[in-house]
Amino acid sequence: xxxxxxxxxxxxxxxxxxxxxxxxxxxxxxxxxxxxxxxxxxxxxxxxxxxxxxxxxxxxxxxxxxxxxxxxxxxxxxxxxxxxxxxxxxxxxxxxxxxxxxxxxxxxxxxxxxxxxxxxxxxxxxxxxxxxxxxxxxxxxxxxxxxxxxxxxxxxxxxxxxxxxxxxxxxxxxxxxxxxxxxxxxxxxxxxxxxxxxxxxxxxxxxxxxxxxxxxxxxxxxxxxxxxxxxxxxxxxxxxxxxxxxxxxxxxxxxxxxxxxxxxxxxxxxxxxxxxxxxxxxxxxxxxxxxxxxxxxxxxxxxxxxxxxxxxxxxxxxxxxxxxxxxxxxxxxxxxxxxxxxxxxxxxxxxxxxxxxxxxxxxxxxxxxxxxxxxxxxxxxxxxxxxxxxxxxxxxxxxxxxxxx
Numbered sequence: 001x002x003x004x005x006x007x008x009x010x011x012x013x014x015x016x017x018x019x020x021x022x023x024x025x026x027x028x029x030x031x032x033x034x035x036x037x038x039x040x041x042x043x044x045x046x047x048x049x050x051x052x053x054x055x056x057x058x059x060x061x062x063x064x065x066x067x068x069x070x071x072x073x074x075x076x077x078x079x080x081x082x083x084x085x086x087x088x089x090x091x092x093x094x095x096x097x098x099x100x101x102x103x104x105x106x107x108x109x110x111x112x113x114x115x116x117x118x119x120x121x122x123x124x125x126x127x128x129x130x131x132x133x134x135x136x137x138x139x140x141x142x143x144x145x146x147x148x149x150x151x152x153x154x155x156x157x158x159x160x161x162x163x164x165x166x167x168x169x170x171x172x173x174x175x176x177x178x179x180x181x182x183x184x185x186x187x188x189x190x191x192x193x194x195x196x197x198x199x200x201x202x203x204x205x206x207x208x209x210x211x212x213x214x215x216x217x218x219x220x221x222x223x224x225x226x227x228x229x230x231x232x233x234x235x236x237x238x239x240x241x242x243x244x245x246x247x248x249x250x251x252x253x254x255x256x257x258x259x260x261x262x263x264x265x266x267x268x269x270x271x272x273x274x275x276x277x278x279x280x281x282x283x284x285x286x287x288x289x290x291x292x293x294x295x296x297x298x299x300x301x302x303x304x305x306x307x308x309x310x311x312x313x314x315x316x317x318x319x320x321x322x323x324x325x326x327x328x329x330x331x332x333x334x335x336x337x338x339x340x341x342x343x344x345x346x347x348x349x350x351x352x353x354x355x356x357x358x359x360x361x362x363x364x365x366x367x368x369x370x371x372x373x374x375x376x377x378x379x380x381x382x383x384x385x386x387x388x389x390x391x392x393x394x395x396x397x398x399x400x401x402x403x404x405x
Contacts, residue, residue: 198398246381
């Protein structure tokens with residue numbers, strides 16, 4: 001299915017559809033959309049910036065879906081979430097520019113050699129969510145280290161914040177970790193607790209897993225191993241139009257989901273009552289989108305093809321595309337369906353309002369989230385939150401090994 005056309009041009013199948021795709025002669029369903037990714041290099045090299053151009057087209061008609069066909073979704077036209085096979089190298093970034101035909105990601109650097117999963121999420125102007133994923137193999141050195149399985153099952157993490165930047169550079173999640181109870185002399189430390197199903201209590205399948213995250217902060221300069229208990233964080237701000245972005249990616253890089261946190265209802269009501277003026281644009285976008293949801297049933301290109309897509313976030317499972325600049329290796333042996341979309345109509349609008357309520361306001365320390373886990377296995381959950389000019393990245397690793405739904 002995949003092929004290389006010229007220097008660095010890769011054709012990838014999106015998990016996407018506006019309706020059930022017709023079967024091909026070989027019995028397989030054709031991709032409902034395609035993405036062409038052009039790199040300035042025939043092979044992406046670790047540590048060297050690469051310019052990527054992403055073109056989207058309808059899989060049936062082959063008609064282009066240019067950037068002008070997309071609308072803002074969480075303050076950007078298209079989101080690219082990247083995680084390495086080490087489950088440690090991570091970034092969430094966006095197009096730096098557009099051409100009439102393509103989304104342009106300039107100077108994207110993959111810091112280590114190895115496999116990466118690239119997950120794309122966007123939304124067309126007719127309220128169709130576009131979600132896809134693909135693998136990219138970076139050559140060169142240094143090589144990715146193997147994932148440290150000792151990190152699986154931990155329900156608390158302590159991290160130092162990263163600078164808030166867009167485009168966001170790749171970071172090592174492990175490099176942000178701080179010893180529990182630390183805080184002296186090196187800036188604030190954020191401590192997070194994750195409450196939700198793990199191990200046998202986690203049942204993989206179409207329904208996502210529900211988690212509660214609670215965040216506290218230990219100030220810089222604390223003495224004696226932290227100098228007392230950490231204080232709950234109550235002044236978080238919306239990050240890209242949501243209380244939290246959550247990437248859920250399987251350790252085999254075959255499943256991914258990009259969902260968004262919500263606030264407990266009482267907290268959402270309180271946050272919504274005190275919006276900050278700086279959030280007017282984001283609030284307007286979310287309000288307008290909520291009205292569109294109330295008037296139409298929102299479709300997801302990923303869901304109709306057997307994947308899943310949330311009202312703001314996609315979940316992809318089953319089709320495995322290798323983005324190796326030297327050639328394509330098409331997988332796709334796993335057909336387990338991913339999590340379904342939340343409902344459209346009034347229910348979708350209400351859910352969207354809960355996502356958008358804190359835009360420009362201050363909230364915390366509790367955020368609710370759902371993580372799609374369609375198959376048994378280990379999943380990386382990377383929560384992304386904002387406090388002022390700080391980006392807080394919280395990695396958790398969940399073994400979902402209970403009976404299937």
